[in-house]
Ligand SMILES: O=C(O)C1=C[C@@H](OP(=O)(O)O)[C@@H](O)[C@H](O)C1
């Protein structure tokens with residue numbers, strides 16, 4: 001793929017269908033849970049991307065039998081009931097937050113192990129100290145490097161019991177603890193140090209514990225914390241566990257008709273998703289889209305000539321999608337103000353700064369605070385947009401680039417380092433181009 005990638009605009013309303021890849025959050029949780037269960041699990045509709053390959057490779061490095069078959073989107077994995085076979089391993093987690101946090105807690109369950117866990121330079125800046133501290137309160141032995149990766153983890157099983165966590169920086173800390181909890185000697189009772197935590201992701205984790213056989217009576221959740229009992233092992237799923245389509249990835253396709261008008265079927269999504277990011281569909285409706293839901297798909301309609309409304313308010317619960325909203329703000333009517341996103345300054349990159357930079361290059365008026373971004377549309381200028389190794393920056397601006405800003409069908413927005421979307425959606429730009437071609441063809445028919 002050319003770098004920077006000139007995004008070819010849609011010159012006709014979108015008309016077609018797209019299937020979103022499997023959910024990253026669910027694939028990586030299911031891998032951890034299935035590795036802890038006793039026996040073989042078949043995971044279906046898995047995501048095959050950098051973040052899930054990192055998790056698969058880490059589990060293989062730990063001695064698990066994990067067999068991915070990308071052609072049919074399945075992964076077979078044999079769980080060992082809480083045992084971790086290899087006692088020494090140096091794990092590489094790239095820039096995958098879920099892998100880094102989930103594996104840290106998972107490793108602590110092993111007996112007699114000595115591990116290191118490290119990633120790319122950006123991972124060495126992403127928060128993990130609060131998780132390590134809480135695990136140490138629960139009997140683990142984790143050394144950080146001044147509060148960050150690389151970590152050294154020496155293991156002797158996890159005692160568990162009561163601990164406090166500050167999960168302001170990442171909800172993944174709590175999800176990591178919750179998934180390990182049934183194998184901690186005393187279970188885990190987590191008290192939240194404060195109430196600002198993105199509960200949707202923890203609810204997803206608790207729901208998956210139940211799907212893998214943990215009885216409801218062994219789990220309790222309240223505003224102040226979570227209590228997960230021990231001796232509630234996961235049940236393997238030899239007949240299959242179906243991973244939902246990725247709701248964060250779906251946000252790009254909920255936004256596309258708002259940008260280019262038309263009608264788009266999105267397959268693999270469900271309104272009753274385990275993933276909070278499905279709420280972006282409601283924001284697309286606020287912008288003027290009309291959505292019809294089916295059991296496993298949604299059809300998004302946007303009438304040519306409609307005036308897309310601006311978006312306002314908190315994206316805190318589903319902040320992976322704030323970038324989608326920010327990128328389409330230039331074509332919305334009025335000022336878009338996005339709040340509740342301070343924590344995204346410590347993710348794949350400083351996401352607020354990255355979006356502000358790209359939008360300014362495109363001629364937009366942008367104001368940022370520590371936790372918000374305000375975009376007032378201005379005439380668009382052709383530009384090349386930096387993506388800071390962040391898949392969501394690349395994909396979001398990819399959607400804006402589909403807008404035929406100058407009415408001549410010529411690319412005007414270039415996405416730098418477009419292959420960074422391999423983190424969660426390796427063929428994103430190919431899928432977008434196919435939709436454009438399909439839309440051209442349907443317009444001719
Ligand atoms: O638990 C998960 O699967 C995720 C939680 C969120 O992270 P933080 O809670 O660290 O913001 C989200 O941004 C990430 O893409 C996936």
Ligand SMILES: C=C(OP(=O)(O)O)C(=O)O
Nearest residue numbers: 095096097098320347392
């Ligand atoms: C923040 C993200 O990922 P992670 O934290 O899993 O690296 C993301 O995918 O937007």
